[in-house]
Amino acid sequence: MTSKSAAAAARATVHGYPRQGQQRELKKAIEGYWKGRVGADALRATAAGLRRDNWRQLAEAGVHEVPTGDFSYYDHVLDTSVMVGAIPARHRTAVAADPLDGYFAMARGTQDVAPLEMTKWFDTNYHYLVPELGPETVFAADSAKQVGELREALALGLAARPVLVGPVTYLLLAKPAPGVAADFDPLTLLDRLLPVYEEVLADLRAAGAEWVQLDEPALVQDRSPAVLNAAARAYRDLGAPADRPKLLVAAYFDRLGDALPVLAKSPVEGLALDFTGAAAANLDDLAAVGGLPGKRLVAGVVNGRNVWINDFERSLATLGTLLGLADRVDVSSSCSLLHVPLDAGAERDIDPQIARWLAFARQKTGEIVTLARGLQQGTDTIAAELAANRADLASRAGSALTHDPAVRARAAAVTDADGRRSQPYAERAAAQRERLGLPLLPTTTIGSFPQTTELRTARADLRAGRIGTAAYEERIATEIRDVLAFQEKAGIDVLVHGEPERNDMVQYFAEQLTGYLATQHGWVQSYGTRYVRPPILAGDISRPEPMTVRWTSYAQSLTDRPVKGMLTGPVTMLAWSFVRDDQPLGDTARQVALALRDEVNDLEAAGSSVIQVDEPALRETLPLRAADRAGYLAWATEAFRLTTGGVRPDTQIHTHMCYAEFGDILQAIDDLDADVISLEAARSHMQVAGELATAGYPREVGPGVYDIHSPRVPSALEATALLRKGLDAIPAERLWVNPDCGLKTRGWPEVRASLENLVTAAREVRGGLTAS
Numbered sequence: 065m066t067s068k069s070a071a072a073a074a075r076a077t078v079h080g081y082p083r084q085g086q087q088r089e090l091k092k093a094i095e096g097y098w099k100g101r102v103g104a105d106a107l108r109a110t111a112a113g114l115r116r117d118n119w120r121q122l123a124e125a126g127v128h129e130v131p132t133g134d135f136s137y138y139d140h141v142l143d144t145s146v147m148v149g150a151i152p153a154r155h156r157t158a159v160a161a162d163p164l165d166g167y168f169a170m171a172r173g174t175q176d177v178a179p180l181e182m183t184k185w186f187d188t189n190y191h192y193l194v195p196e197l198g199p200e201t202v203f204a205a206d207s208a209k210q211v212g213e214l215r216e217a218l219a220l221g222l223a224a225r226p227v228l229v230g231p232v233t234y235l236l237l238a239k240p241a242p243g244v245a246a247d248f249d250p251l252t253l254l255d256r257l258l259p260v261y262e263e264v265l266a267d268l269r270a271a272g273a274e275w276v277q278l279d280e281p282a283l284v285q286d287r288s289p290a291v292l293n294a295a296a297r298a299y300r301d302l303g304a305p306a307d308r309p310k311l312l313v314a315a316y317f318d319r320l321g322d323a324l325p326v327l328a329k330s331p332v333e334g335l336a337l338d339f340t341g342a343a344a345a346n347l348d349d350l351a352a353v354g355g356l357p358g359k360r361l362v363a364g365v366v367n368g369r370n371v372w373i374n375d376f377e378r379s380l381a382t383l384g385t386l387l388g389l390a391d392r393v394d395v396s397s398s399c400s401l402l403h404v405p406l407d408a409g410a411e412r413d414i415d416p417q418i419a420r421w422l423a424f425a426r427q428k429t430g431e432i433v434t435l436a437r438g439l440q441q442g443t444d445t446i447a448a449e450l451a452a453n454r455a456d457l458a459s460r461a462g463s464a465l466t467h468d469p470a471v472r473a474r475a476a477a478v479t480d481a482d483g484r485r486s487q488p489y490a491e492r493a494a495a496q497r498e499r500l501g502l503p504l505l506p507t508t509t510i511g512s513f514p515q516t517t518e519l520r521t522a523r524a525d526l527r528a529g530r531i532g533t534a535a536y537e538e539r540i541a542t543e544i545r546d547v548l549a550f551q552e553k554a555g556i557d558v559l560v561h562g563e564p565e566r567n568d569m570v571q572y573f574a575e576q577l578t579g580y581l582a583t584q585h586g587w588v589q590s591y592g593t594r595y596v597r598p599p600i601l602a603g604d605i606s607r608p609e610p611m612t613v614r615w616t617s618y619a620q621s622l623t624d625r626p627v628k629g630m631l632t633g634p635v636t637m638l639a640w641s642f643v644r645d646d647q648p649l650g651d652t653a654r655q656v657a658l659a660l661r662d663e664v665n666d667l668e669a670a671g672s673s674v675i676q677v678d679e680p681a682l683r684e685t686l687p688l689r690a691a692d693r694a695g696y697l698a699w700a701t702e703a704f705r706l707t708t709g710g711v712r713p714d715t716q717i718h719t720h721m722c723y724a725e726f727g728d729i730l731q732a733i734d735d736l737d738a739d740v741i742s743l744e745a746a747r748s749h750m751q752v753a754g755e756l757a758t759a760g761y762p763r764e765v766g767p768g769v770y771d772i773h774s775p776r777v778p779s780a781l782e783a784t785a786l787l788r789k790g791l792d793a794i795p796a797e798r799l800w801v802n803p804d805c806g807l808k809t810r811g812w813p814e815v816r817a818s819l820e821n822l823v824t825a826a827r828e829v830r831g832g833l834t835a836s
């Protein structure tokens with residue numbers, strides 16, 4: 065350790081904390097408010113109680129400076145839009161009438177007004193609401209939420225640091241408002257936005273903030289010199305006012321790269337950097353720019369994206385090096401702990417030995433405090449923690465769970481041929497046409513039908529022992545019969561069983577695979593009040609027995625039409641789980657792919673002629689830095705082909721993706737070699753169909769004609785118009801008719817009406833084709 069004074073100052077903090085509460089109290093209160101069962105004051109009281117509990121928990125664990133303003137009723141980017149007054153014109157009346165209801169209207173829309181668009185927060189499974197900006201946007205500061213939450217924490221006697229989305233990231237995440245030219249660049253609004261940030265910062269200073277954190281994760285992506293110049297200007301200007309809080313600029317999820325010297329040279333007082341995974345390159349980069357003399361460095365050495373215990377020795381080595389590179393070094397998570405569940409201690413079903421390898425938000429906080437203490441007072445003061453950490457890491461490395469010789473031998477024996485269908489597409493297509501006998505423009509759905517309260521309650525009753533397995537299975541069988549009867553009556557061509565038995569499209573499979581851990585309480589926010597329990601890829605993956613054959617065969621036994629087998633693909637299984645950090649992702653993907661390959665082959669053997677392997681996460685998992693993309697796409701497409709490569713030529717493989725920025729992965733989509741792909745397209749008016757056609761995509765495509773993210777029922781006329789647009793790009797022999805995505809979050813009345821209209825549209829357009 066080179067600098068005693070820096071070491072003496074080491075403090076523990078986190079960038080943000082899960083918002084929902086141990087029992088998802090926030091979800092229940094907000095959904096209750098929407099249904100009119102919970103009043104606004106009761107909702108506010110629940111929220112304030114959750115914030116207070118979080119801060120107390122952090123302080124009791126030994127965190128010296130707690131974050132504030134990271135709480136949200138829905139999303140922190142939407143909160144930022146409110147903070148800077150970027151309320152879309154269509155929502156202004158609602159916001160003026162009642163700020164809380166107006167806020168939820170922006171998030172969810174109302175009968176008459178569309179919500180903001182939602183998209184993924186970088187490469188996470190968290191979704192934010194996209195700011196809508198234009199040349200006419202007038203910003204105005206509204207610091208009430210930030211100031212209010214800061215005051216709450218200060219009133220508890222805590223040192224608190226407000227956390228805001230930084231101005232550059234805010235603009236880079238925005239899109240042109242409806243009616244504004246598509247080439248409008250929101251970053252041109254920077255000069256108008258900065259004074260608003262200055263005002264908020266001044267308000268926070270007046271309310272008692274010593275430091276304010278500005279999050280700029282968008283700067284870890286490849287950025288042009290123009291963007292880097294904008295960032296330099298932003299932090300030069302924000303640094304200018306005399307009476308402002310000290311500024312801590314945080315960047316995470318990857319290395320800062322070219323943006324590091326820009327921020328290092330800016331007049332801000334501190335940087336918070338990620339030193340985990342690929343972002344560990346920040347360490348050398350920091351040394352190369354001569355460190356951060358005179359600045360505070362908040363070192364994100366505890367990974368905020370995974371659930372594994374920290375390697376204390378490695379972190380202490382990193383921290384030791386950093387001490388020589390900055391004026392003061394504090395210890396933190398790499399990013400907000402929003403992306404991990406709250407407390408591993410709440411899990412009762414995980415083997416106690418394995419539970420020792422796990423750290424959720426609460427445990428990570430403890431690790432940060434321990435590391436800060438070791439840094440500040442010397443490693444001998446944490447000798448017991450270090451010894452326990454070493455033992456737990458050794459137990460993980462040497463465990464039979466993480467090293468299954470049979471799985472490893474099989475993965476090592478994979479050949480190129482395993483990932484190739486036995487015939488080229490053209491020959492397969494002919495064989496499939498012959499076997500399936502489908503009409504032109506065949507209709508289908510993406511898999512799930514409504515996950516009703518009754519279904520979820522039945523599952524909760526089963527878990528709690530209120531009903532037995534037989535009663536639960538009868539409930540599922542009844543649902544499958546109803547779903548099939550509806551589809552037959554509606555005239556759909558390729559049917560699905562509706563996925564009623566699945567709690568989630570990833571967790572359901574994880575629960576049945578060896579080496580995968582499921583959690584009982586490990587909820588993580590996906591968007592708004594929707595949460596997932598990402599399972600944990602803990603060990604080598606194998607499939608003890610078939611996972612879907614029973615319900616799929618049951619469904620097929622009820623009808624003469626083809627029932628699509630329905631699986632979640634290997635890339636999505638990884639993307640929506642917590643992954644191993646002790647082997648390359650591609651190795652884990654291959655193990656999952658081999659387990660799924662057996663399932664695909666078993667479905668085929670049981671009579672499935674159509675099998676869908678969903679890969680909605682293929683695009684979102686694309687690495688943030690372009691240089692890392694080819695490597696990712698190579699293992700990702702290999703895993704998909706390994707999953708699907710073992711079937712007969714006349715078995716039709718479908719895949720599905722729900723997000724719309726396919727531009728960068730068109731080649732990868734082609735490389736999957738799936739026979740049919742369904743895509744989200746309704747809101748973008750079939751734009752993807754055109755992109756695929758232009759790229760020369762040779763196989764069958766189902767661009768969605770029904771936007772399932774809205775309760776609106778599309779009319780047959782609307783669906784017909786979209787289909788005709790699809791036909792402009794894709795020839796009729798290769799065009800399918802389907803919704804954008806699964807129907808699990810929708811209600812039955814809308815689903816019935818919408819699918820009936822979809823079939824009407826397909827028949828209408830088919831009629832026109834055969835007549836001409």
Ligand SMILES: Nc1nc2c(c(=O)[nH]1)N[C@@H](CNc1ccc(C(=O)N[C@@H](CCC(=O)N[C@@H](CCC(=O)N[C@@H](CCC(=O)O)C(=O)O)C(=O)O)C(=O)O)cc1)CN2
Nearest residue numbers: 189520521523524566567568569570590593594595596640
């Ligand atoms: N993993 C994953 N990521 C994804 C998606 C996805 O489907 N899965 N889709 C995209 C959009 N994200 C979504 C994420 C969550 C939900 C969602 O509906 N989540 C549910 C929970 C789903 C679930 O796990 N359900 C379980 C447990 C349900 C539950 O909470 N049960 C209650 C009791 C029953 C009740 O009152 O509902 C309890 O146990 O206390 C089940 O069905 O068994 C929720 O927040 O409410 C939808 C879309 C992108 N990322």
Ligand code: MET
Nearest residue numbers: 510511512678680806807
């Ligand atoms: C998020 S993609 C969803 C695909 C899945 N088969 C479903 O319909 O729910």
Ligand SMILES: [Zn+2]
Nearest residue numbers: 680722805806
């Ligand atoms: Zn989807």
